[in-house]
Amino acid sequence: MQTFGAFLVSFLAASGMAAALPTEGQKTASIEVAYNKNYVAHGPTALFKAKRKYGAPISDNLKAAVAAKHSLTKRQTGSANTNPSDSADDEYITSVSIGTPAQVLPLDFDTGSSDLWVFSSETPKSSASGHVTYSPSKSSTAKKLSGSTWSIEYGDKSSSSGDVYTDIVTIGGFSVKTQAVESATKVSTQFVQDTVISGLVGLGFDVGNQVSPRPQKTWFSNAASSLAEPLFTADLRHQETGSYNFGFIDTSLAKGTIGYTPADGSEGYWGFTATGYSVGGAKLNRNSITGIADTGTTLLLLPDNIVDAYYNNVESAEYDDSQEGVVFDCSEDLPSFSFGVGGQTITISGDLLNLTPIEEGSSTCFGGLQSSADIGINIFGDVALKAALVVFDLGNERLGWAQK
Numbered sequence: 001m002q003t004f005g006a007f008l009v010s011f012l013a014a015s016g017m018a019a020a021l022p023t024e025g026q027k028t029a030s031i032e033v034a035y036n037k038n039y040v041a042h043g044p045t046a047l048f049k050a051k052r053k054y055g056a057p058i059s060d061n062l063k064a065a066v067a068a069k070h071s072l073t074k075r076q077t078g079s080a081n082t083n084p085s086d087s088a089d090d091e092y093i094t095s096v097s098i099g100t101p102a103q104v105l106p107l108d109f110d111t112g113s114s115d116l117w118v119f120s121s122e123t124p125k126s127s128a129s130g131h132v133t134y135s136p137s138k139s140s141t142a143k144k145l146s147g148s149t150w151s152i153e154y155g156d157k158s159s160s161s162g163d164v165y166t167d168i169v170t171i172g173g174f175s176v177k178t179q180a181v182e183s184a185t186k187v188s189t190q191f192v193q194d195t196v197i198s199g200l201v202g203l204g205f206d207v208g209n210q211v212s213p214r215p216q217k218t219w220f221s222n223a224a225s226s227l228a229e230p231l232f233t234a235d236l237r238h239q240e241t242g243s244y245n246f247g248f249i250d251t252s253l254a255k256g257t258i259g260y261t262p263a264d265g266s267e268g269y270w271g272f273t274a275t276g277y278s279v280g281g282a283k284l285n286r287n288s289i290t291g292i293a294d295t296g297t298t299l300l301l302l303p304d305n306i307v308d309a310y311y312n313n314v315e316s317a318e319y320d321d322s323q324e325g326v327v328f329d330c331s332e333d334l335p336s337f338s339f340g341v342g343g344q345t346i347t348i349s350g351d352l353l354n355l356t357p358i359e360e361g362s363s364t365c366f367g368g369l370q371s372s373a374d375i376g377i378n379i380f381g382d383v384a385l386k387a388a389l390v391v392f393d394l395g396n397e398r399l400g401w402a403q404k
């Protein structure tokens with residue numbers, strides 16, 4: 001007959017959990033129990049479970065709240081196409097429906113920021129000219145978030161600011177019923193001139209949201225607990241349609257295995273560390289690179305020593321002050337650039353590293369890899385993301401990268 005301690009140890013060993021083996025005659029055992037930090041919490045569900053456990057009455061409202069969140073039907077997913085904004089793949093445009101009846105706006109999905117903001121009926125007419133705008137007054141589900149304002153400045157010194165509504169926001173067929181929609185009353189010149197987008201969907205971490213006095217959740221953060229899995233993927237492509245998928249991973253989009261690495265969301269970005277890099281298909285070195293996976297930045301921005309190591313292989317490469325970057329003859333065959341992440345190697349082909357002629361018809365081209373020296377952070381922007389299927393896994397606080 002097994003003692004309780006012996007039973008416990010054998011049970012735990014079978015279930016793969018750690019256990020402290022009791023010494024002969026000892027009547028106790030201890031186990032390490034790690035809480036599941038990947039669990040996406042939901043208050044009403046916790047209350048429901050406690051009431052059910054102790055036989056307390058459960059109101060219909062509580063039952064409805066739990067059912068709504070856990071959507072007792074099939075767990076939900078979303079899938080939205082995304083298209084390059086121009087011949088340089090400067091940014092990617094995804095259609096988003098806001099309000100009732102739906103108002104469809106072309107927005108830029110940005111894992112490097114955490115605010116959903118739009119050109120609106122409140123944007124000065126001179127600034128909004130040429131842009132699709134959101135009119136809260138024409139949406140029966142819009143509600144003003146009174147007293148709330150927002151203001152944001154991006155890495156390239158572009159900026160916008162305004163006030164806040166909540167409304168239903170649907171992306172790729174998945175709806176968040178009460179999403180903070182930040183309405184622009186002011187936009188900087190860069191956005192005024194960029195008429196192909198009418199705002200941004202921040203897909204960074206909630207800590208980066210710029211609404212005051214009460215910061216708001218991102219669309220993905222609001223969606224996560226109702227999605228089949230609390231994750232989304234980015235499949236950005238050069239001069240063709242790609243996708244953002246929510247709640248599931250379509251592994252057929254990738255050639256390689258997905259390598260996972262921890263994500264650091266403490267600054268609001270999707271921070272991670274690449275384990276090394278190489279040029280032209282050489283063996284990866286072990287020089288790690290800490291940076292962010294940023295769909296809202298066009299370029300791959302890395303330290304000067306890496307930029308130099310790369311362009312030393314490009315005969316005509318030189319720094320062009322007027323372009324504020326490295327340029328080269330468009331006719332040059334560029335070497336590839338590879339980086340290690342999560343045990344996998346992601347290789348960016350030379351073609352992807354030639355961004356565009358410096359102006360229409362020029363034979364001088366602008367490099368997709370540029371220096372991060374004056375930014376203070378390394379950015380794996382669209383040039384790097386285009387080479388991979390990237391998994392932004394909020395539930396497990398990790399990033400997955402697979403070669404495409």
Ligand SMILES: Cc1noc(C)c1CN(C)Cc1cc2n(n1)CCN(c1cc(N)ncn1)C2
Nearest residue numbers: 090110112113154155156158190191194296297
């Ligand atoms: C044209 C064009 N070319 O490249 C871009 C971008 C544009 C659009 N541009 C003129 C207008 C604009 C400026 C920004 N965006 N769009 C997107 C958000 N921005 C970010 C996001 C982020 N994560 N990091 C840094 N800035 C700044």
